[in-house]
Amino acid sequence: MKGIQQFRKNKQGFLLVDAMIGVLVVAIGLAALAALYTYGIGVMVSAARQEKAVQIASEKIELLKAADGHSEADIKLIAEHINSKENNKILLDNIEYSIRAAVGASLYDTNRNYPGDDTIYPVKVTITWSDPRPQVLTLQTYIHTNE
Incomplete structure (x- = not known):
């Protein structure tokens, strides 16, 4: 019994250090x-x-x-409307989104083997905004024309 009392007597303050380390671990977590x-x-x-x-x-x-199903001229007219100063910026939740529509054969991906159907017309819409770094999002599709 004397050995246990001697052991406890020499370890005074052990619980305080243990508690401080525990608090430090919890604080870091x-x-x-x-x-x-x-x-x-x-x-x-x-x-x-x-x-x-x-x-x-x-x-x-x-x-x-x-x-x-309409003509290329109709598609270009709509793209010009989208790109006009009145329509190419939208403000949502204090973030300004800039819109740019591009149309035409120059959008064809030259690395792909495109069949060359003249009635398929590529269109691409690009949105840019700051979040706080500049961000860009692009959607591209093809539209059937009657030409």
Whole structure:
């Protein structure tokens, strides 16, 4: 019994050091969780802005697809309307999205073996915004023309 009492007597303060190390480990863990939470919120906000850009680009693609089956001139006219100063910027949640529509044979991917159907007309809509770095999103499709 005397040995156990001697052991306890020499280990006074051990629980205090143990508690301080435990508090330090918990504090580091909570700091890591706070950093992870902050990063997650940033990613969520960025994803929401990218989703809005996709919605804007999809709307403009659908506007261009309204000319499906019409002439190239009709498609170019719609693209010019999209690119006009009144229509090429949208402000959502204090973020300005810039819109650019491009149409024509110059959009064909030269690396692909395209069949060369003259009734297929390529269109591309590009959305740019800052989040806080510049971001770019591009949607491309083909529209059938009557020419």
